[in-house]
Amino acid sequence: MIELENAAFSYGGGDILTELNLRxxxxxxxxxxxxxxxxxxxxxxxxxxxxxxxxxxxxxFGNEVGSMTRDQVAATRQRIGIVHQDCQFLDHxxxxxxxxxxxxxSGRDAVAEQANLSELLSWVGLxxxxxxxxxxxxxxxxxxxxxARAIIMSPDVIIADEPTGNIDWEMALRLLxxxxxxxxxxxxxxxxxxxxxxxxxxxxxVSARVLRIHNRRLQLAGADL
Amino acid sequence: xxxxxxxxxxLLAGDGQADRVVPPTGYTxxxxxxxxxxxxxxxxxxxxxxLATGRLADRWSSELARxxxxxxxxxxxxxxxxxxxxxxxxxxxxxxxxxxxxxxxxQRALLEPWFGPDLPLDNLPIPQLIxxxxxxxxxxxxxxxxxxxxEAPGAVFDDHTRWRRPLVEAAGxxxxxxxxxxxxxxLSTAAMITLAANSALAANATVISVLRLVGARDTYxxxxxxxxxxIRAFAGASFGTAVALAAVLFLPEAAQEGAFLTGLGFQGWxxxxxALIPVLAxxxxxLATRRAAFRTLRGVS
Numbered sequence: 001m002i003e004l005e006n007a008a009f010s011y012g013g014g015d016i017l018t019e020l021n022l023r024x025x026x027x028x029x030x031x032x033x034x035x036x037x038x039x040x041x042x043x044x045x046x047x048x049x050x051x052x053x054x055x056x057x058x059x060x061f062g063n064e065v066g067s068m069t070r071d072q073v074a075a076t077r078q079r080i081g082i083v084h085q086d087c088q089f090l091d092h093x094x095x096x097x098x099x100x101x102x103x104x105x106s107g108r109d110a111v112a113e114q115a116n117l118s119e120l121l122s123w124v125g126l127x128x129x130x131x132x133x134x135x136x137x138x139x140x141x142x143x144x145x146x147x148a149r150a151i152i153m154s155p156d157v158i159i160a161d162e163p164t165g166n167i168d169w170e171m172a173l174r175l176l177x178x179x180x181x182x183x184x185x186x187x188x189x190x191x192x193x194x195x196x197x198x199x200x201x202x203x204x205x206v207s208a209r210v211l212r213i214h215n216r217r218l219q220l221a222g223a224d225l
Numbered sequence: 226x227x228x229x230x231x232x233x234x235x236l237l238a239g240d241g242q243a244d245r246v247v248p249p250t251g252y253t254x255x256x257x258x259x260x261x262x263x264x265x266x267x268x269x270x271x272x273x274x275x276l277a278t279g280r281l282a283d284r285w286s287s288e289l290a291r292x293x294x295x296x297x298x299x300x301x302x303x304x305x306x307x308x309x310x311x312x313x314x315x316x317x318x319x320x321x322x323x324x325x326x327x328x329x330x331x332q333r334a335l336l337e338p339w340f341g342p343d344l345p346l347d348n349l350p351i352p353q354l355i356x357x358x359x360x361x362x363x364x365x366x367x368x369x370x371x372x373x374x375x376e377a378p379g380a381v382f383d384d385h386t387r388w389r390r391p392l393v394e395a396a397g398x399x400x401x402x403x404x405x406x407x408x409x410x411x412l413s414t415a416a417m418i419t420l421a422a423n424s425a426l427a428a429n430a431t432v433i434s435v436l437r438l439v440g441a442r443d444t445y446x447x448x449x450x451x452x453x454x455x456i457r458a459f460a461g462a463s464f465g466t467a468v469a470l471a472a473v474l475f476l477p478e479a480a481q482e483g484a485f486l487t488g489l490g491f492q493g494w495x496x497x498x499x500a501l502i503p504v505l506a507x508x509x510x511x512l513a514t515r516r517a518a519f520r521t522l523r524g525v526s
Contacts, residue, residue: 051526071443075442090248101246101436101439105246
């Protein structure tokens with residue numbers, strides 16, 4: 001689904017990441033860990049086409065990133081659900097509209113998808129907050145709304161960048177439960193986190209690989225995780 | 226080109242949802258409406274000037290083109306004989322509809338603005354003037370001049386070309402200046418709307434980034450901005466055009482003496498032309514915003 005082959009990313013003349021080799025198989029669950037500033041977010045941005053590799057290849061759904069047009073990039077992103085740490089909502093739209101945004105921009109009829117939207121809001125526990133504006137939500141509610149927006153298009157891959165960074169442990173576990181449930185439905189999951197407890201908890205529920213960024217390179221984490 | 230037509234079709238079809246995705250930005254909206262209104266107001270007057278000078282050039286051209294003058298300068302004893310000879314030549318020349326010898330009173334009236342009413346015409350060697358009216362085809366000027374030279378050596382045929390040409394040229398230049406002013410107005414409108422659009426795009430950088438992130442195509446994002454600015458420009462230009470037309474309508478009635486100044490209006494079907502100004506303003510806004518939007522979007526991954 002997502003393949004990195006000797007990929008590297010440089011910025012301002014310096015290497016941020018180098019010799020990245022990764023293959024996300026369909027239905028797999030991956031954690032990406034490493035200290036702050038190690039390049040986790042950069043790697044995720046390479047994986048959802050927000051950055052282009054400075055060397056090597058990145059293939060998404062079999063297509064070489066470098067040869068994609070902007071429309072192809074947009075179409076590919078419709079198959080990838082993204083959850084940011086800061087959620088990135090449009091504050092003038094209510095929660096339901098924010099969650100339905102990928103439907104709107106892809107040209108699908110949001111009204112026809114109303115039943116799916118209601119079901120999804122209930123699934124993430126936001127049925128009562130659907131008319132609220134994003135700034136009115138708590139941290140946990142925002143993360144769940146971001147997850148709902150990421151999966152409304154029923155994407156093949158879900159990428160989450162520190163999804164539990166701003167929420168309490170109880171809410172983090174609830175969010176993790178939603179993600180593991182999605183993985184059981186066949187979705188490919190890639191989560192960047194520095195929360196080792198979250199990783200251990202997840203490994204108790206699903207078969208997850210843990211990758212670590214060390215010295216700008218990607219490697220499998222040790223058995224302690 | 227196909228993309229442009231698709232954008233235009235999508236613009237006309239409208240998309241309320243896409244419009245709602247981008248929050249309205251107050252001051253760029255007001256700036257666009259005001260600019261389009263003010264520019265449309267000026268464009269109406271520039272258009273009126275272009276049309277008025279066009280009419281003036283046509284009128285001068287046609288009025289002077291159909292008349293000519295034969296001026297006879299001859300010794301006192303030969304004046305009548307040469308005048309008769311000239312009239313005979315003119316009568317038998319194809320392309321001349323009528324010719325008439327001006328009497329003393331008419332000649333005095335022509336000179337009165339310069340010499341006053343008490344001009345002693347009898348004591349001055351004033352040339353005899355013969356007014357010539359041409360038909361639609363006009364005469365063979367060179368042939369006529371040769372015949373006049375043979376029959377009346379003191380006769381000079383003046384077809385008014387040396388008067389007509391500078392007048393028509395002046396009117397033509399005024400018309401060109403008015404057209405240039407309309408072009409400048411269109412460019413200024415495009416520049417102002419581009420500035421406003423760039424400002425709106427910069428103010429909505431986060432919105433654009435989020436939209437790209439969730440899979441929006443550039444055309445979808447651009448459409449929301451383009452549609453908004455096009456509608457604002459059309460509304461502003463419609464208002465500006467209506468106000469300018471009202472101002473033109475209530476200009477003082479055209480009087481013969483000041484026809485050039487007071488005739489600065491529209492006549493007949495020309496009243497329809499200003500209706501195109503809001504459409505043109507909308508087109509300028511459409512193209513300017515589309516260009517600005519795609520240029521900005523190219524910088525967003």
